[in-house]
Amino acid sequence: MIRVEDLWRTYKMGDQELHALCGVNETIEDGDHVAIMGPSGSGKSTLLNILGCLDSPSRGQYFLAGEDVAGLSGDALADVRLRRIGFIFQSFHLVPRLTALQNVELPMIFGGVHPAERRERAEAALVSVGLAHRAGHKPNELSGGQKQRVAIARATVMGPGLLLADEPTGNLDSRTGAQVLDLLSRLHREGRTLVVVTHDPGVARRADRVLVLRDGQIVRRVAGDEVTDLGSLFAEELVSA
């Protein structure tokens, strides 16, 4: 379970203080599929970074499975990212000089997994995303959809319970995007918690719940199947404001 309480993130820009998050409260149950929507600059990515332990809140608390991770040391946070969280990025972020297999092995190198076991697990992860035949290829020899599937294999290879995806289909066409979303849905059905930041109502619709952020606050919570299009979502919010 993920719980954030009165979460603030403030950036100092010279004399000015910029509030990216202003008191966010939210609970995400294990196995939830949550989408976070909102216009640019609304604080979506900041929230995702804090949930992913890449960034620390300026104020407030963040409990991951009951543990207050906001107070953890750098190394402990790295371990949380390594074992309990998998990241999926819009632009994939595969290491270009490494093969697909080596990219998937990467987190296990930091986790100190024995080389033989590492290889075995990386191969299994590639099989599960349907890319066993591309294991020896470098990222520039893979299509966008294939790259994202390698990235997903990398994100899941350490067996994290929480997957965080930042616009996972933002750089893909609709057909390959759908394949990637199907893959994520499958991972969710297997019991992982999935949090997706997106602009795309089609992506958000697949979620159980949608959080709408605006100016650093959650202004709406709707069920995924209530999302029709972005315009209506924000229009309603504007009216109610």
Place this chain on the structure above:
Amino acid sequence: MSFFEMLRFAGNALLQNRRRSALSLVGVSIGVIAVVSLTAIGEGGIRFVADQFASLGSSVVIIAPGRNETTGGMSHGVGGIPNDLTIRDSIVLQRRIQSVSRAVPISISTDSISFGERSRSVPIVGATAGLARLQQLEVASGYFLPEGENDRGGSVVVLGHTVARELFGGANPLGATVRIGGWRMRVIGVLVERGTQLGMQVDESVFIPVATGMRMANRSSVSRIMLELHPKASPERAIEQVKVLLIDRHDEEDFTCISQDAVLESLSSIIRTIALAIVGIAAISLAVAGIGIMNVMLVSVSERSSEVGLLKALGATRRQILGVFLVEAATLSVLGGLLGLLLGTGLVMIGNELYPRVDAATPLWAIVAVMFLSLGTGIRFGVLPAWRADNLDPVAALQGH
């Protein structure tokens, strides 16, 4: 994550980013080459100058006629000063003053020397047998001037290396008769090649007995008397004794004593100045090297920042990220440093081949300094992005900002 694993990761990164690696390598090695070769030239220069003076021999005092001459031992007057130094003075000095082991009267004039069709204008040095030891002249063939002919002087000549070559080509000059001015002289020896020494061009000169030289120039006095002192003698005391004796003989102090120590004194201040200039050159080339390395490394910082962001997101600890980058930067700097050292030393060796008279060699301190500098700068800038990882906004970093 083991060290081996870091090495593999770093090695892979270096091999795959060939352009970046090559640029960094070149940047580091050019800096090292600059320092290695420039300081070598500087050191060689200093040594060359110092050797020139060391070869003058241990303890030499030069007596020149005239009271006002204060310019070191470089210019040889061409006579014309009344109440001059004589061969007799030289003999008396050697006999009466204990600390003088050898006194050599010298007369210098210029005249033409000819053999057959070939003729050349050369410095004619009139001297005695002692000059060979005093100036450390070596005979390649034949003999130097004979002992004990101070007063009379025969018609014999010893040729400098260049003179012998130009007059005789490959033929053996020994026993041949050459003409100097109107005089017929027999060649008794040829000197070993020597090079310029304190303005005295040994190779271009010819040596004849001093009395013959004075007769030839129609002079009654010598240009210089050179005294060699016993190794343990104090030059100050010897000069004092020389003055007393000569004033007694001349009734006035119409001569100047120049001790080699005094000459060396002024020269060592010149050498110190040169040395300082070399340090300046080294400092500048070190700075240039540092800036070069820095620039190349900075170019890759933004590229690397995104990698840091990714590694962080994947769960690498700060230590692991630092380790990977450190190993990579250190590998690059060490390789670049060694490459530079190799090329720089090669350059110095080529220089030594081309100019054998200047024995250029890089001083150890310069090597140590430039190695530390290249390692330090390389590592600093290689690790910089990893070092900043804590303050890094990973999202911005991943986007390459």
